[in-house]
Amino acid sequence: MASVRPDEVSAILREQLSQAKTQAELEEVGTVLQVGDGVARIYGLSNVQAGELIVFENGLKALALNLEEDNVGAVLLGESTLVKEGDTVKRTKLIASVKVGDGILGRVVNTLGEPIDGNGPITGDLYEMPLERKAPGVIFRQPVTEPLQTGIKAIDAMIPVGRGQRELVIGDRQTGKTAVCIDTIINQKEFYDKGEPVFCIYVAIGQKASTIKQVEQTLRKAGAMEYTVIVSASAADPAPMQFYAPFTGAAIGEFFRDTGRAALVVYDDLSKQAVAYREVSLLLRRPPGREAYPGDVFYLHSRLLERAAKVNASDAIAQSMNDLPDSIKHLVKGGGSLTALPIIETQAGDVSAYIPTNVISITDGQIFLESNLFNAGIRPAINVGISVSRVGGNAQIKSMKKVAGTLKLDQAQFRELEAFAKFGSDLDASTKLTIDRGRRNLEMLKQPQFSPQRVEDQVAMIYLATTGNLDKVPVEKVREFEKDFIQVLRATEKATLDALGAGKFDDTLTATLKRVGNEVAAKYAV
Amino acid sequence: MSELIVAHRYAKSLLDLAIEKKVVEDVYQDMVSFQETCQSSKELVLAFKSPIIKHGTKMTILSKLFKDKFHAVSYSIFEIITRKNREEFLPAIAKQFIELYTSYKGIQKADVVTSSPLTEEQRKKVIAIVKEYSGKDVQLLESIDESLIGGFILRVGDKQVDDSIRRKLNDLKVSFAS
Numbered sequence: 120m121a122s123v124r125p126d127e128v129s130a131i132l133r134e135q136l137s138q139a140k141t142q143a144e145l146e147e148v149g150t151v152l153q154v155g156d157g158v159a160r161i162y163g164l165s166n167v168q169a170g171e172l173i174v175f176e177n178g179l180k181a182l183a184l185n186l187e188e189d190n191v192g193a194v195l196l197g198e199s200t201l202v203k204e205g206d207t208v209k210r211t212k213l214i215a216s217v218k219v220g221d222g223i224l225g226r227v228v229n230t231l232g233e234p235i236d237g238n239g240p241i242t243g244d245l246y247e248m249p250l251e252r253k254a255p256g257v258i259f260r261q262p263v264t265e266p267l268q269t270g271i272k273a274i275d276a277m278i279p280v281g282r283g284q285r286e287l288v289i290g291d292r293q294t295g296k297t298a299v300c301i302d303t304i305i306n307q308k309e310f311y312d313k314g315e316p317v318f319c320i321y322v323a324i325g326q327k328a329s330t331i332k333q334v335e336q337t338l339r340k341a342g343a344m345e346y347t348v349i350v351s352a353s354a355a356d357p358a359p360m361q362f363y364a365p366f367t368g369a370a371i372g373e374f375f376r377d378t379g380r381a382a383l384v385v386y387d388d389l390s391k392q393a394v395a396y397r398e399v400s401l402l403l404r405r406p407p408g409r410e411a412y413p414g415d416v417f418y419l420h421s422r423l424l425e426r427a428a429k430v431n432a433s434d435a436i437a438q439s440m441n442d443l444p445d446s447i448k449h450l451v452k453g454g455g456s457l458t459a460l461p462i463i464e465t466q467a468g469d470v471s472a473y474i475p476t477n478v479i480s481i482t483d484g485q486i487f488l489e490s491n492l493f494n495a496g497i498r499p500a501i502n503v504g505i506s507v508s509r510v511g512g513n514a515q516i517k518s519m520k521k522v523a524g525t526l527k528l529d530q531a532q533f534r535e536l537e538a539f540a541k542f543g544s545d546l547d548a549s550t551k552l553t554i555d556r557g558r559r560n561l562e563m564l565k566q567p568q569f570s571p572q573r574v575e576d577q578v579a580m581i582y583l584a585t586t587g588n589l590d591k592v593p594v595e596k597v598r599e600f601e602k603d604f605i606q607v608l609r610a611t612e613k614a615t616l617d618a619l620g621a622g623k624f625d626d627t628l629t630a631t632l633k634r635v636g637n638e639v640a641a642k643y644a645v
Numbered sequence: 646m647s648e649l650i651v652a653h654r655y656a657k658s659l660l661d662l663a664i665e666k667k668v669v670e671d672v673y674q675d676m677v678s679f680q681e682t683c684q685s686s687k688e689l690v691l692a693f694k695s696p697i698i699k700h701g702t703k704m705t706i707l708s709k710l711f712k713d714k715f716h717a718v719s720y721s722i723f724e725i726i727t728r729k730n731r732e733e734f735l736p737a738i739a740k741q742f743i744e745l746y747t748s749y750k751g752i753q754k755a756d757v758v759t760s761s762p763l764t765e766e767q768r769k770k771v772i773a774i775v776k777e778y779s780g781k782d783v784q785l786l787e788s789i790d791e792s793l794i795g796g797f798i799l800r801v802g803d804k805q806v807d808d809s810i811r812r813k814l815n816d817l818k819v820s821f822a823s
Contacts, residue, residue, distance in 0.1 A: 135821065143808035148800070163803045176812075178819035189649045207805075 147210040149173075152190060154202045157357045158402040161191045161208050170251055172211045175202055180231070182215055182359065185403050192403045194359035196231060216444075217367050218245040219374040224318065227335060227349045230360040230367050235351065236335075246446040248370040250363060253442040254425035261429045263483075266514045267317065267383065267458050270306030270571020271299060273501045273564045276523040276581055277530075278486055281514025282317075282381050282456040283429025287478055289463045289470065290488030294500050296462045298568050299486065300385040301334060303460065305341045306571035307383065317458075318375045319347040320384040322368035325361050325391035328353040341569065361395035362419075369426045372457040376430060377443065379452025384427070388462035389420060393474045410473045420461075420474075421481050427459035484508035498565060503530055516622035518578045525585040526560060533557025552590075559589045562597040575620035576605050582629065583636045591644045604639045611635070649741075652734050656741035659722050660749065668718050673746050675719035679711070680739040693732040703732050753781040756800040760793040760809070775801055 149163030167183045173193060174180050179201050185192030217232030222243030227236040234241055263281035280286045288296045307317040323331045331351050338344045348371055352364035365386045375382035393416055400413035408414050430437050430453055437453035463475050479485055484507045493500035532553050540554050563584045580601055583589055592600045608616060615631045663672040683690050692698055704727040726732055747754060755775045775783045794810035
């Protein structure tokens with residue numbers, strides 16, 4: 120590498136110096152009365168607005184959250200040791216915002232949208248997106264009709280997620296909540312390669328920095344970082360940074376949503392965000408409520424999740440959307456969507472705690488993960504019985520809808536009869552058949568981590584399972600059979616798969632599936 | 646906070662009474678000297694705050710210190726306060742009264758911080774600027790802070806113009822660091 124010449128350095132410095140403003144301006148100021156625990160009390164700033172960004176002399180930013188009679192309570196977006204009593208604070212007359220552009224893809228950023236992956240500044244055109252923004256109104260929305268393929272059979276078949284939906288992923292620790300969401304992100308590679316990308320935002324709140332790094336490595340290895348942004352607010356970051364991180368994720372997602380593209384945002388996890396918010400609220404001396412959470416913890420989550428939306432397909436309607444930031448007004452297109460997958464961690468399966476019930480009531484359905492299923496080797500450990508998707512049904516491709524209807528019923532019957540399975544041979548033939556088929560379905564729905572499946576493969580396999588074509592295959596060989604079957608199908612009947620993927624479903628297609636299925640099954644028959 | 650609300654109430658009624666009796670200037674002088682006394686004697690403020698010292702004793706202290714020097718109207722506030730057991734608010738009341746007095750008189754306070762003393766000409770200019778900005782008579786509080794290096798900071802209420810070399814250097818530092 121050529122060394123930098125001294126004149127180059129001074130030239131750069133001179134250029135930067137000339138950009139610095141030397142003109143003094145009239146500014147509105149206040150004085151720090153008290154600072155500590157990430158919260159500052161400020162005297163003055165009499166015209167400051169709630170949620171306004173204020174800045175200290177050393178460049179540290181803060182948000183004015185409490186406007187009281189004789190002081191302003193502000194949360195610091197950084198180290199509180201950098202601020203002293205008596206310091207001057209300036210108003211910025213701006214609300215907190217992040218700079219977003221296509222260049223942010225593949226990067227790891229903090230709550231303020233600043234890159235923290237050491238790869239230099241974010242390149243390309245950047246647009247200011249406010250952290251707090253009202254969700255689009257009813258007129259600017261459209262019903263959820265397009266599927267968001269998660270690549271997980273159990274979800275895509277029985278708890279389908281649509282683009283623009285909010286689907287909660289809930290479960291105890293170590294049940295694979297993050298894994299489900301990471302798989303979903305990885306599965307979007309297919310669409311990225313096809314040129315119809317679903318941009319993904321993974322918001323890590325209060326996690327270990329090592330875990331966040333691991334997620335990044337996994338996504339990078341799978342080639343998923345090209346269309347993904349990671350917003351990181353690790354456990355070491357101040358509480359305000361942690362509770363604002365999901366809003367940063369939503370702001371980045373809205374950039375893609377409002378420019379007519381599809382986006383998916385994963386909030387991992389909102390229970391930690393609620394804890395961070397509780398911490399800040401108590402330090403601001405807001406009155407505590409149930410479980411010591413402040414009264415507006417419901418609003419915190421509802422206003423965040425309302426921002427997930429499917430925008431009306433018409434450009435003209437989308438352009439008149441409420442609360443559009445000026446920076447992206449000229450780029451607005453219709454038909455974009457923002458899907459949200461919030462994660463909630465429960466304690467010992469208690470879904471009736473405060474935060475889980477709140478978020479369950481806000482979202483359009485939930486995916487329940489259970490540790491006993493996980494330990495029984497059923498992974499993903501989704502409890503299909505109590506998982507629902509309130510809008511997803513409209514968002515399945517036709518072929519999937521056809522085959523999944525039967526699967527859902529079969530599994531419900533199987534669960535009812537499962538208790539009798541212990542009696543073995545004492546059962547009548549039809550009960551035995553239901554149980555046998557249920558076991559095979561259960562085996563078929565198992566899926567290893569980081570291996571999402573294409574929707575056409577899913578349809579083909581579920582069709583075989585629900586029509587009894589797997590009955591000859593021993594339960595323990597089902598997964599092996601599946602691998603074989605998909606491979607043969609891909610090699611010999613590509614057209615059939617493509618048709619299934621396009622949503623077609625007719626007798627010729629099913630006949631092909633049956634034929635290939637029986638050919639492969641013959642190898643495994645006992 | 647409640648201290649401010651309480652002090653504001655008492656200060657406002659004291660000002661109203663003073664206006665009615667046409668002794669505003671006297672009361673103002675008394676309050677300024679009371680505030681100075683409080684600032685110079687920390688023990689006095691602590692004594693007001695102490696719950697151990699009886700109200701009678703506090704009244705005795707107040708009467709010994711101020712009875713002869715203060716106008717009857719100013720002294721009356723001490724009597725009421727002691728009767729209501731609110732002695733701890735006295736310094737805040739004095740401060741509030743002074744603030745209310747300045748706004749009643751249409752006086753605008755302005756702080757100016759410089760690195761070297763202002764010349765007479767500069768002082769006139771600053772006063773003219775503040776007068777034009779606020780439309781009120783100006784009470785200029787000057788202070789000297791050598792760490793500014795050069796230039797000045799002018800602060801009127803919540804508004805501030807910072808044209809010091811220190812700020813410019815600091816801005817440069819911040820812009821280079823980010």
